[in-house]
Amino acid sequence: MPDLTKHLQIGAIVFPEIDQADLTGPFEVLSCLPNTTFHVLWKEMVPVRDFRGLILTPSGTFAAAPPLDLLIVPGGRGQEALMDDETVLAFIRTQSAIASYVFSICTGALLCGAAGILRGVRCTTHWSAHHLLRHFGAIPVDQRVAVDGKHISAAGVTAGLDGALRAAALLRNDRTARQIQLSLEYEPDPPFKGGSPHTADPEVLEAARAWYRPINEARLATARRVAQRLGIQINEGG
């Protein structure tokens, strides 16, 4: 049972061209946890712009961050530029070694993979990037939220809400997570079906796949390079 009297340090990485909802969704849930400090962390104390232009401002730097109980790794376009960034990868490695949980959202899983912390870990990510997970030695699972030991991973963007409620329950308890869910009135009712590739209209899915093609080609090239660096053998046909 978690010790409720322990003050929790939660930290999320922010970066240029992040997908802001990968951070703000989990922030909404986890900043409600009692007896907790939520840090928004980057290399420097300078505002960054998300992929669509929203300005997010760090509350602290990697260098000054306390040991975290929960490390949150969001994704978004800008993840690609960090896949060989040793400052970011070392921060993920160091903090995840001591944290109780590491929680990736969307393509944040690729950053965790590049940091080398996903070997043998059952893990999920955005549907468009799912096939890249095994380049990092992870075991891709087709789930919206996956929990494997200390690793919590959420699929694309909005799955961060579901994952964050799971994290809240793990860090505290179900009762606390349920109270947060009620206060956020999280009883979703999407106006359409088709929020995943399994349920989407084929035409809509094909248009989305075409849209992701350029970034996915870049991500695949990067994943191959990282696999080589990590010494992971991939059977690309397999």
Add this chain to the structure above:
Amino acid sequence: MPDLTKHLQIGAIVFPEIDQADLTGPFEVLSCLPNTTFHVLWKEMVPVRDFRGLILTPSGTFAAAPPLDLLIVPGGRGQEALMDDETVLAFIRTQSAIASYVFSICTGALLCGAAGILRGVRCTTHWSAHHLLRHFGAIPVDQRVAVDGKHISAAGVTAGLDGALRAAALLRNDRTARQIQLSLEYEPDPPFKGGSPHTADPEVLEAARAWYRPINEARLATARRVAQRLGIQINEGG
């Protein structure tokens, strides 16, 4: 049918002690609309802190804002301090008069009410504030998202995602909204039931009601004062 060649101006009000997800949820959906500019608007170009501490930075001021096609009015604790703020209320009145749609999230509906634009409008808000809507002449409806003419309203916090997808479909078309929903992988799967007062565990609901009691007393006193200003007769027993 909406004119897809028309560039859309979308603007969301940001303010101190906003509930950040009321803004960032809809931002995530609506900033994906093609041929659109998304403005984050406040009185001044200064960063503000959300209720839980997240720093949000305006992209423009009320004074410099273009005529908006969609005005977004988020809620959160800080809404209460703006209920008699003529700068904010006048901005809501002026923009909503010309906008195609006005979209309130959570207690943003109370701000729209204070601006006097909800008379006779079927409307929803966070469950804890639902009983206050009639003080503004609105017709409260027990729905997660309500659409009445140009007025779109979402219930508490996370309902902003469902409302934003409805807004995307209204501003453009269903196909575009479906593509956005797939790219955000919005096929929610909350880990618990009980995200609304209708489904919550009675104990969890009672704890939440107790938590909201102080702010609700303040909001009721404000709603009564605003009702008087607007000349709206309320039968408090009714």
